[in-house]
Amino acid sequence: MNSILDVAAIKRDFPIFSQEMRGGKRLVFLDSGATSQKPIQVMDAERNFYSTNNAAVHRGSYLLAERASEAFEGARDRVAQFIGAQSHEIVFTKSATESLNLLAVSLERTTGSLQVSEGDEIVVSELEHHANLIPWQELAKRTGAVLKWFEMNEDGSLNLSKIDQIITSKCKVVAITHQSNVLGSVPDIAPIIAAAHAVGALFVLDGCQSVPHQPVNVQALDVDFLVFSGHKALGPTGIGVLWGRQELLSQMEPFLYGGSMIETVTMTDSTWAEAPKRFEAGVPNMAQAVGLAAALDYLDVVGLSKIHQWELHLTNLALKGLKEIDGVKVIGPQGLENRGGVISFTIAGLHPHDIGQVMDQYGVAVRTGHHCAWPLIRKLGLTGTTRASFYLYNDESDVEVFLESVAGARDYFGNR
Amino acid sequence: MNSILDVAAIKRDFPIFSQEMRGGKRLVFLDSGATSQKPIQVMDAERNFYSTNNAAVHRGSYLLAERASEAFEGARDRVAQFIGAQSHEIVFTKSATESLNLLAVSLERTTGSLQVSEGDEIVVSELEHHANLIPWQELAKRTGAVLKWFEMNEDGSLNLSKIDQIITSKCKVVAITHQSNVLGSVPDIAPIIAAAHAVGALFVLDGCQSVPHQPVNVQALDVDFLVFSGHKALGPTGIGVLWGRQELLSQMEPFLYGGSMIETVTMTDSTWAEAPKRFEAGVPNMAQAVGLAAALDYLDVVGLSKIHQWELHLTNLALKGLKEIDGVKVIGPQGLENRGGVISFTIAGLHPHDIGQVMDQYGVAVRTGHHCAWPLIRKLGLTGTTRASFYLYNDESDVEVFLESVAGARDYFGNR
Amino acid sequence: MELDSLYQEVILDHYKKPHHKGLPVGELQVHHVNPNCGDEITLSLAIKNGKVEDLIWDGVGCSISQASASIMSDLVSGKSVESARVVLQEFTELMQSKGTISGDEEILEDAIALAGVSKFPARVKCALLSWMAFKDAAIQNGAEL
Amino acid sequence: MELDSLYQEVILDHYKKPHHKGLPVGELQVHHVNPNCGDEITLSLAIKNGKVEDLIWDGVGCSISQASASIMSDLVSGKSVESARVVLQEFTELMQSKGTISGDEEILEDAIALAGVSKFPARVKCALLSWMAFKDAAIQNGAEL
Ligand SMILES: Cc1ncc(COP(=O)(O)O)c(C=O)c1O
């Protein structure tokens, strides 16, 4: 199976793997669900921008400003191409979190049919990351709209049996994750998108855990908005994406006000530029946009389908291994169906924090706790899980060390 | 005067100066008011973070996560020290623009004495950058508060004669720039701060054009909030700062909702972490914070007072030279009093865009237009200016080429 | 000097003595701005018997934007909507070409002098401002452009 | 193994058999959470004749947080507010020392076993959670801490 990806070659592009962890151990990084590592190509792209093209975009007519604008707009084109969108539908934000907050606030400010107001309904799910829950919770509180949600089944899927009661004619917006960041489960969104559109509601897809890991095409999905973060997709920190259908973005009110997003300004009144500029106030995160473009180049060269296949292969090995360790319980989907390369588990009698601490001693980086999805964790009757998430730079030996470290954690406390 | 700064040595730290511009000319970068160039030390700091410490902060107990948190919180300490503040009073945003929008929205959401609501007054000035005008304009529109402003005098100072009518007991917040980004003029803020505090209003200082160029200490200034952008201070793009007094930040409602800013979360309700975390939702711009810390290190080694002195020296040379060029008119302050290293000018009969274009041919990068301060430009009866802004990497020969290019612009059109 | 390819003689002539410039009068006036630099144009016209008539514009802006407005108004005034569409399309393509095409002189006439602008991306908007105003006005007057 | 400096025998003993753990009863109860991991503690106490009495706590958390709560409640129960203040301060300093100090065993007693935590910054909050809850509860009960 090593033929799917040449992981040894890939690892060489990521300088982080060339250092030793505690006790001289090599790094087994299994926390890409939180943030990914960065290849040298991404660092070089940022450095190159600063060294040769750096100037404020859209604001100067000198050579560097021209080049900076070209680099920044080129990055926009690159992102658009990556998800099957059009360039002017891509808004650069600082993170998926900002993208979602932008949407929630803009839908409050925009008058007309898009506006969320008293009595309207907003729908999310119990799978959601806090970033795709609290902005909607607060939107509901500010406006008097009602927040509703799909419940989660034990296996991490969504319970769609009451879909007709959940998505009604009062529904204005439905915001659901493409994949759970805790369990790796992939909810069946097609019927939800159809139900949302049937009642004229907007569908927002949280692609944080999918866009970096598999081919995602906004046309094929038939969603209205998609958000994701650059830092989980080999890109720099400080860059996120909001994609929205042009006819929607062009009607929507801004989120941040300031330079570069205006048409005219007087002391008392201002009017706005066209989207996407309308949503990009101030000197933007230029170098980060360019770095993200380089990251997407990297992902495309390796191939998103192959990455997905490889992650599932590693997940399969890990799932099998975990089931052989006494006291370990995999949380959420037990097999490969409807899941991505993320595994949550518990060890009987042990707290995730303690498990993670022992695993760290093996050089294994995993995430412990509620993973910013506290309602999901509560629903499962847990206080937290230990989570491993795979990416293109992980290989089978990483899975071996991972399994060894899980057994090690159990033994460390069990034997004392 | 070359003894103030060793500019030749400084220039060597900035790779951007080692390339040729149009026609083989060297780069004379006079647009630091829009964004600054980056020294290799800043690029290295970011690269080093990605290569050795990269992980999501505050969320993991493995070694890299510890290191990332330490680097990120260390950057916070560094920023605090730079402006004479305490670490927990520093909020990292993506830009000064976001910082100002955060404030305007938070003061709307926060119930109690800080809340801006109907009938309250908000005060700005005609000097303001769009980023310190439109968020307040829109806050006024959303809440029914009244926006008032100080008028600008011909020399770029503020007319304080009606201060008692402008800042009244209804005033909740006053937001003023520390230095005009268009004219370089430095308004007399001390009486405004005093008047604001006398009526219990908050004072927000826009330090975008001051913090990178001179020593700024929030205690000495006695302001309540200060904002600035990293990219204008040798730092990376995608990072901004909001400083606020702790007793204020600790009362204020969040701006962005999501991971890491919460205390508890259920499907229906959430509570917030303490400031500054409360204002930093999501995986933050970690590498950019670290890069900004390196930028501030760089500035401190060179010395902010010296930088300020040097910029004024160059400004003086440029002002003298401009006055000798027929048809050139310096806009705003004519001398060195109450000004920083920014000069706006016009040439009779020529449009700024055309002037900038010819100057570009000399390798000179200047900004043309309304500089995101359209009301100021209108007040002066202009459609735009050409602006040169100096920084630590500019030297006297830059001023010479600048003056030559201004004369060249005048001649290019004058002779045809 | 590279600059001369941008600032051709024809452009400076139009800049100094712009054609069709005056107070827009028609009922339907459009107002366009270039928010990057603050340049503005107001323009009015009429569509009579399928032809562009009474085109008149006013505005402030750089030499490129002013010359472009002047040249554009010469080019489309009195033309059929169909011919104006062809000119508009040819010119837009030329501007967006980044210097890769030189434009059809038969169609563009004086506007060919603006070809150099396409190599200066920051100025393309200056050159297009009046053309977009024209397009907008014509559409509002019922023309299919 | 570096880990053993963190997970000392004393800690695991307290973790397995925590002291003073039960249903908090006092009128004044405080509830603290560690939002990073979701750990929670509820705690109640009384201040009687200047002494800390009836301290009882409940909660969920990792071995460090549970052991620390157990050790803390042993240490401050029955002590004068003044002595409790000294212990609290000594412990907080030790935790924030990043391993640079070893702590005063006279004052800290069993809590000295938590010294290793200070070398694991991500765990310091676990160890401090119950202490902060104690501080908060004592202050709410009128003690000066
Ligand atoms: C005075 C002033 N305020 C605010 C800003 C906005 O800064 P940014 O675009 O980095 O958010 C700028 C710079 O553009 C400025 O000069």
Ligand SMILES: Cc1ncc(COP(=O)(O)O)c(C=O)c1O
């Ligand atoms: C599913 C999901 N949504 C949203 C987010 C928020 O992303 P960020 O923190 O980059 O804004 C994350 C990651 O933390 C996530 O996994």
